[in-house]
Amino acid sequence: MLSKIGGIRFTAITSGLIIFLWIVFLFMPIAPFSLNEEDLFDLKKFGHLSLYPLQHASILHILFNSIALFSLLSLFEREKGTIRTGVLLNLFAVIAGIFYCLLERSFSFIIHRGESSTVQVVGSSGWWFTLFTWYCCTQSANFNETNSSAISSDEDVETTATTNNILYNIRNIFNGNNVTTITIFGRSFNRFQLLPFLMLFFISVIFFGQASFLGHLCGIITGYLYYNGQNFFDHKLCIPSKLISKFESLGFWYGSSDMSSPTTSSNGNGYLLIFLKKLSIEYFPEHYYNGESTASVLPTVQPSIANAQNENFTSSGRVLGSN
Numbered sequence: 001m002l003s004k005i006g007g008i009r010f011t012a013i014t015s016g017l018i019i020f021l022w023i024v025f026l027f028m029p030i031a032p033f034s035l036n037e038e039d040l041f042d043l044k045k046f047g048h049l050s051l052y053p054l055q056h057a058s059i060l061h062i063l064f065n066s067i068a069l070f071s072l073l074s075l076f077e078r079e080k081g082t083i084r085t086g087v088l089l090n091l092f093a094v095i096a097g098i099f100y101c102l103l104e105r106s107f108s109f110i111i112h113r114g115e116s117s118t119v120q121v122v123g124s125s126g127w128w129f130t131l132f133t134w135y136c137c138t139q140s141a142n143f144n145e146t147n148s149s150a151i152s153s154d155e156d157v158e159t160t161a162t163t164n165n166i167l168y169n170i171r172n173i174f175n176g177n178n179v180t181t182i183t184i185f186g187r188s189f190n191r192f193q194l195l196p197f198l199m200l201f202f203i204s205v206i207f208f209g210q211a212s213f214l215g216h217l218c219g220i221i222t223g224y225l226y227y228n229g230q231n232f233f234d235h236k237l238c239i240p241s242k243l244i245s246k247f248e249s250l251g252f253w254y255g256s257s258d259m260s261s262p263t264t265s266s267n268g269n270g271y272l273l274i275f276l277k278k279l280s281i282e283y284f285p286e287h288y289y290n291g292e293s294t295a296s297v298l299p300t301v302q303p304s305i306a307n308a309q310n311e312n313f314t315s316s317g318r319v320l321g322s323n
Helices: 012-027 037-041 048-054 059-080 082-111 125-153 166-172 191-206 213-228 230-237 241-248 271-278 304-309
Strands: 181-184 187-190
Touching: 012 048, 012 059, 012 082, 037 048, 037 082, 048 082, 059 082, 059 125, 082 125, 082 213, 082 230, 082 241, 125 191, 125 213, 187 191, 191 213, 213 230
Parallel strands: none
Antiparallel strands: 181 187
């Protein structure tokens, strides 16, 4: 049975969400899901703030979003745990939706002289921009640490492109030279900090008139907010960890397991876990989530972070995506 794509194993939320997106697209109308600026101020349609990522405008729309979400959402789920990821996705949708409605209303007031916009948005690409921004910020933190170490060991390393040619600086992001920071209008950025905005620009150009620039921008803003406030999101806005663990301990869900070891679904004996095992789908329980922000650590090795914080953990790590 197929258990992974491109070295990335199937995970519970990621696989289930993508399947659900296709079911909604094939069998549900767009109207109950689409988000308009007025929905923020209409209690009857307030639910659209969390529903709009579940529907898509065309088969190409959902196909591209499904492919794009698979790798990033799998990575995020491995980092945060399965149930926590599901809750955070809903929070991301609501926050980005609120930003979108406020920005769209502001532009309508300025451009259309107070008349409401008739534009409606659907699609999970906002989620992708949020996750991509989180990933880029994580990489940026690693990049800054590595760069600082390199500078301290070799003062002669040139680390900043000082040219005023912005296009030249942007090209440096994708090549293999030694340029580690880019100066634009007198301010320095590393390559990873610019990637979300470059992707926003390219997608807006490639799908001109078909992609929501404001919707994607709000996804980026949400990603930056989450990266800079992960502990607040994970511990204050999300469901309490104890409640998630209690729910997962139910026999029909995760069941009993060795709760001292931050492993994946291999230790659970609940009915859901037995079903997922047969499908070769990984489930990441709450005790797998270490409970601390790991903003500066990219989870390339699953147990490494927990191992640094838990002296009793003795299992060997494995590279993310390997068997």
